Amino acid sequence: MFKFTRRTEYALIAMRHLQSKSMSEITTTKEISDQYAIPFEILSKVLQSLAKVKIIKPVYGPNGGYIIKQNLSNISLWDFLEIMEGPLGLADCFIDSDCTQLDNCNIRTPIQQINNKMKTILTKMTVSDVTL
Amino acid sequence: MFKFTRRTEYALIAMRHLQSKSMSEITTTKEISDQYAIPFEILSKVLQSLAKVKIIKPVYGPNGGYIIKQNLSNISLWDFLEIMEGPLGLADCFIDSDCTQLDNCNIRTPIQQINNKMKTILTKMTVSDVTL
DNA sequence: TTATACCCGACACTTAAAGTCGTATTTATG
């Protein structure tokens, strides 16, 4: 449990880098990939997925690259992590909710309380808490 | 990120089950494995590792099984999770601390703050918050 | 002595993350 995936790390690094630029500056995948020693192809896909959810904006053609949406303070960290890694939860039953042995399970309730505490923290924080 | 391993779930289920028994009652691996549909061999190993760190006490021979240490309120959830899953941290640099590109990394500090918040929650809670 | 329970290392299987490759699309520029 409890570790960001590389994709998530790459995304946060890239977003912070993009955020440090002025609104009109365009940054290429290669620039970021070089500066932080991130495999180019992987970073490409990460940035593509960020573009897909409109967190960053692609600019095609020569001298192209990406621009970031400047205000990321309206995206909670929880939501962002779910974008990057899929649905979050301490156990499957908080995600799919079709655990075959829910009847027998004796720890669902206490774990749900822990789950909620974690969720609260991550929901109160925003992406810009990391990138700004 | 963010999901208990099966081993951890099995351990918590078993511990809660053991905790519900009186101090003198002995519970076998098979009883738990049957009741919660947990593969016997896996559960065996989980219980063995709990015995190794003295959280439960093995009783050998026929009519043997396990007894739990009744007071688990002195073991924090954080410590317990590290027993089950190894060192915890949102990123490797909070575990090994030999990340080759620490110099370049632009997100270590903000992530460390999140890491600390999570750690605080899990350190304040104890195993008996789940098993009792 | 035997049956029953825990102990444990070595191995196989499964799955998800990580990384690679080839190709298509968009567009600024000479």
Added chain:
DNA sequence: CATAAATACGACTTTAAGTGTCGGGTATAA
């Protein structure tokens, strides 16, 4: 309008971690 530079994307391979299996070993009550 041809070209080069950038993003877009699906299919594939590799890697690592978690999950599960197997075979034998140890302790002990009866």
